[in-house]
Amino acid sequence: MENTAPFDLNRAIQHWRENLAQSPTFQSENLNELESHLRDSVAALQLRGLSAEEAFLIATRRIGKGSSLESEFGKVNGTAVWLDRFFWILIGYQVWTFIAGAIALVTGNALVLGLHGVGYDFKSHGHAILVVVLFTLVHLAGFAGSLALCWWLFQRKGQRFGRWLNRLLYRRATWILAFVTLYLLSLSVPVMSGGTVSLLLTAFGRETLGEIALPESYSSIIMHLTTPVVFIGLTLFLARKRLRLANT
Amino acid sequence: MLSKELVAASTVPLVLSVLTQGESYGYELIQRVRELSGSRIEWTEGMLYPVLHWMEDEDLIEAEWREADTGRKRKYYRLRKEGRKALQDEQQQWLTVHETLTKLWKTQPRLT
Numbered sequence: 001m002e003n004t005a006p007f008d009l010n011r012a013i014q015h016w017r018e019n020l021a022q023s024p025t026f027q028s029e030n031l032n033e034l035e036s037h038l039r040d041s042v043a044a045l046q047l048r049g050l051s052a053e054e055a056f057l058i059a060t061r062r063i064g065k066g067s068s069l070e071s072e073f074g075k076v077n078g079t080a081v082w083l084d085r086f087f088w089i090l091i092g093y094q095v096w097t098f099i100a101g102a103i104a105l106v107t108g109n110a111l112v113l114g115l116h117g118v119g120y121d122f123k124s125h126g127h128a129i130l131v132v133v134l135f136t137l138v139h140l141a142g143f144a145g146s147l148a149l150c151w152w153l154f155q156r157k158g159q160r161f162g163r164w165l166n167r168l169l170y171r172r173a174t175w176i177l178a179f180v181t182l183y184l185l186s187l188s189v190p191v192m193s194g195g196t197v198s199l200l201l202t203a204f205g206r207e208t209l210g211e212i213a214l215p216e217s218y219s220s221i222i223m224h225l226t227t228p229v230v231f232i233g234l235t236l237f238l239a240r241k242r243l244r245l246a247n248t
Numbered sequence: 249m250l251s252k253e254l255v256a257a258s259t260v261p262l263v264l265s266v267l268t269q270g271e272s273y274g275y276e277l278i279q280r281v282r283e284l285s286g287s288r289i290e291w292t293e294g295m296l297y298p299v300l301h302w303m304e305d306e307d308l309i310e311a312e313w314r315e316a317d318t319g320r321k322r323k324y325y326r327l328r329k330e331g332r333k334a335l336q337d338e339q340q341q342w343l344t345v346h347e348t349l350t351k352l353w354k355t356q357p358r359l360t
Binding site: 062069075 | 273274275292293294295297298301302305313318320321322323
């Protein structure tokens with residue numbers, strides 16, 4: 001089916017502006033000025049006999065590609081760009097700490113309870129290597145799941161979350177609410193972790209808990225050796241991808 | 249058409265020079281330079297604004313949002329005292345380059 005909807009210039013300009021606004025490089029005043037320029041350019045082209053759609057297409061091309069504009073405006077709005085980057089680093093750190101902590105807690109305890117459920121005796125040290133491998137696999141799966149979930153959250157929900165947070169922090173009163181919520185979230189994993197240890201202590205006793213800690217600590221060493229490899233690899237992969245995008 | 253490097257280097261003196269004739273806004277500045285250069289100086293339009301903002305930060309020019317005849321708001325730029333002084337320095341530098349090249353090209357045999 002051919003699209004026969006008439007071209008709406010104001011809507012097209014709004015959409016173009018919203019696309020630019022996704023970058024922290026452009027301040028509201030920059031967008032106002034670019035929009036004013038675009039409207040002048042469109043009006044001049046329309047006076048020469050072009051349709052609104054043709055004039056809009058030519059005017060947006062003349063004003064420049066979003067990535068080129070971003071790079072040029074970034075030179076004068078450097079502080080805003082770095083503030084935004086640092087903001088996302090802090091958000092990323094808190095989200096990662098919460099998600100990775102919660103997933104590791106759930107998967108680790110699920111494995112302990114699962115092994116106990118199938119009648120495995122931690123005190124017997126039977127199949128010790130298998131248990132270490134199992135702990136490592138479960139932690140690796142949890143780590144991969146945490147990475148995938150964080151990636152999905154930032155890619156799909158990041159912009160929306162940023163806008164929501166902006167609206168929320170516009171009002172002074174909600175600052176306290178945001179602070180308390182984030183503080184409680186950051187505390188929730190260590191509190192749950194402590195609670196789980198107490199529960200396991202009651203269920204299995206001090207001696208068995210000590211035996212469970214042994215394969216977990218071996219698995220933890222393997223994880224400490226593995227996670228930097230993943231993070232460094234991912235950083236270099238993204239750096240290369242970013243470089244390739246900048247050159248296109 | 250001028251090289252990218254020369255266009256970039258000449259942006260500030262061009263803007264300062266156009267503004268000596270009176271206040272103006274981004275779109276008009278671009279049109280004026282295009283017209284004066286016979287379309288040989290073509291700015292990527294959006295790229296002018298970061299330069300204007302840098303010039304504003306350097307106190308060479310000042311800006312004000314005002315309603316135009318069309319009813320829409322526009323940001324008008326005008327020259328400051330520091331801008332006039334900077335333009336004098338720019339004029340000296342560009343004239344020096346111009347005079348040197350003119351002398352060289354007048355006295356040396358042409359290659360073609």
